[in-house]
């Protein structure tokens with residue numbers, strides 16, 4: 001007899017959300033996490049003696065509202081502070097942007113564009129909260145597809161036409177059409193491509209901006225940092241009845257009679273359950289944990305083709321003093337992406353495994369909010385640097401030092417004197433991120449979020465509705481619809497699909 005109804009593999013935000021929802025509905029759930037603490041990309045760590053930084057993710061666009069309220073995370077101490085954006089561009093004065101509000105000659109045009117894109121994002125948001133319609137087998141829930149389609153039709157003819165244009169267009173062209181200020185064009189281009197293997201001129205790049213807006217009203221800082229968010233989720237999951245085990249890496253998923261029936265840990269321990277839910281990378285799930293013998297050969301081959309190139313690097317600096325970003329608010333999100341062309345120019349080299357001369361980046365100073373993350377008077381800088389090659393031509397270490405040098409040069413130009421304050425620097429390249437966090441290719445979403453890998457194609461058509469071709473095995477991580485970020489929608493949706501199927 002299995003000792004659990006469900007085993008969830010992976011205690012990132014999606015595994016935690018999935019496990020908590022299932023346990024809340026009375027299922028006996030075991031959550032197995034390889035790391036010493038749950039959280040995955042949401043966590044923090046001491047990267048130098050006395051200096052703490054977000055482990056990977058440093059801001060959230062917003063947790064999925066169903067996860068936030070359904071898990072009662074406020075009761076477990078989770079609170080968020082909104083974070084304004086400061087755009088830095090060369091010698092120009094820093095420009096503050098909050099939602100659609102900003103200053104300068106483009107203020108009205110930017111507000112109008114933000115309002116239009118937010119309205120489209122609201123129409124698309126319900127797609128995130130449902131399992132994607134399947135188009136590959138008989139007896140499909142066409143009603144759901146129709147319902148979602150009707151929500152879009154509700155826009156009216158002109159807006160509907162405009163939405164279709166926007167879904168297909170690239171963000172560079174939209175920025176060129178609607179704005180004149182290079183700083184705002186750069187911000188739009190940067191936000192659309194953050195975490196993607198795309199440049200602003202790549203086809204369909206605007207849809208990623210709509211996706212970002214549909215995730216929430218962020219950027220937000222979880223009070224206490226990302227680790228506090230993970231701890232609140234773990235406390236809520238445990239309170240819902242989830243048995244959470246850390247330092248418990250799953251080595252394989254075992255089958256009986258063509259059905260997944262349990263997992264084997266690296267320690268050799270075997271645990272059985274009615275269902276196995278994988279909230280880790282889909283490619284790793286099928287290729288490393290299940291293996292070819294339990295899967296159809298064609299399907300197994302396709303799992304190797306899930307595109308998963310990462311292009312974001314993570315920089316942590318220990319600083320002996322507060323850098324001055326030309327007067328920009330150190331508690332804000334500082335974006336260095338001087339124009340849309342600059343974002344495109346930073347993307348071009350990674351196509352050939354090379355490093356950009358002038359990377360673009362999102363910078364935060366966590367110590368402006370959490371003073372005890374560094375010794376008194378000292379600070380920590382956390383930056384997401386784009387773009388970094390996932391397969392560098394020159395080799396990992398050469399690419400790392402070149403990208404670090406180029407990144408520090410960009411930072412020094414915006415905050416003169418910063419280099420002189422560096423006590424320790426760490427740059428995590430996509431290969432390091434794969435090794436530490438299990439994100440294949442170092443990809444932000446555990447599989448590229450691009451039109452051809454969205455909805456009913458995510459991660460593959462045969463496994464798009466969280467169920468997989470292997471009976472008893474389900475997916476629940478960012479590699480599934482609707483993708484990643486510190487959000488939890490994929491895990492929550494997966495639990496819903498499981499409950500619906502087993503009702």
Ligand SMILES: Cc1cc2nc3c(=O)[nH]c(=O)nc-3n(C[C@H](O)[C@H](O)[C@H](O)COP(=O)(O)OP(=O)(O)OC[C@H]3O[C@@H](n4cnc5c(N)ncnc54)[C@H](O)[C@@H]3O)c2cc1C
Nearest residue numbers: 010012013014034040041057058059249250478484485486
């Ligand atoms: C450079 C970079 C910066 C980012 N910054 C941000 C940001 O600022 N904001 C944001 O919203 N998103 C950010 N992201 C994306 C975000 O971190 C991920 O999308 C998110 O963490 C995905 O959540 P998840 O729960 O699906 O997976 P994960 O967070 O990857 O969690 C998976 C968990 O499974 C565990 N695990 C793996 N293998 C096993 C196994 N075999 N057995 C047991 N457990 C296992 C892992 O230890 C991990 O805890 C960033 C990504 C990158 C690459």
